[in-house]
Amino acid sequence: MNYKDFNIVDERNKKLSPNYFKSVFFREDRIRSEIGRCKWMWLCLLETLFGAELLENLVTTASAGKHDPVKDPNMEFGLAQQLSMHIPSGIFTNLFHHQIIQLLYYKFHLQYLILSRDGIPIPDPQKREIDVKRVRFALQKRLLYQFIAFRRVYIVTAIAASLILNIIAYYVTESAYIAAYTAIGLEALRRIFKI
The missing domain is CATH 1.10.286 (GTP Cyclohydrolase I; Chain A, domain 1)
Known part of the structure; x- marks a missing residue:
């Protein structure tokens, strides 16, 4: 039998892929109460400037580090670290360090669900802060395919x-x-x- 020039059929072709522009620039309903519009727009600007570097750093931490077979027997997550450790060092990333932590928390963790947390953040309503110093965040490796679309x-x-x-x-x-x-x-x- 000759298979020359046959069309290839894949069930995934029938589904539309998600709109990544919408994911980057518009808040999901589930996090609208967590972050205001002005702060969201600021984080969008920061993400367009530093997003590609953050993605590269997350890929690095996904493939490096110690593996805990008890917590992650199927190796589904990257290295769990504090948010500040997911930020590559540089002049401008250091200058915007605090804002990039906000970006990682609100967008990469809450919006995209790329970062999974190991621990519970502690909100302090009086200071208007969420303390994540003792919380570790790890990349969900099954979502690595989205990085090309984000880039x-x-x-x-x-x-x-x-x-x-x-x-x-x-x-x-x-x-x-x-x-x-x-x-x-x-x-x-x-x-x-x-x-």
């Missing part, structure tokens, strides 16, 4: 922001040179944030 969202967002700012620069100055310098400056700024 694409970050890339498309950066391209769209650059395009919009270049168009604004061109219309305000009516100079293609200024628009080109704006594009170069934005790309340089984006790369500097990776330091």
Whole structure:
């Protein structure tokens, strides 16, 4: 029997994949009471700047570290660490360290469910804080496939922001040179944030 040029059928093709743009930029109903709109928008901005680095660091912790066969017999989770340990060291990540912890907690843990916690956070209503110092968070390895889609969202967002700012620069100055310098400056700024 000859199978040349047969179509391949897979049941997954019938289902639409989730909208990752919606996941990144819009709060799920279950966490709307946990975080306000302004803080959410700030975290979205931080995620577009630092999200790819955070994902890379989570992949590293998913494959490294000691494995506890009692807590995780099927090796379903990465290395459990405090949230601050999931942040790669760098000039700007250190500068925005506290806000990136918020990003990891509200978006990566509560919104995307990528980080699973080992322990219970302690809320303090008087200080308006949630203490997670004694809580460890680990990547759920079964969700690693989503990282490519998240990276694409970050890339498309950066391209769209650059395009919009270049168009604004061109219309305000009516100079293609200024628009080109704006594009170069934005790309340089984006790369500097990776330091």
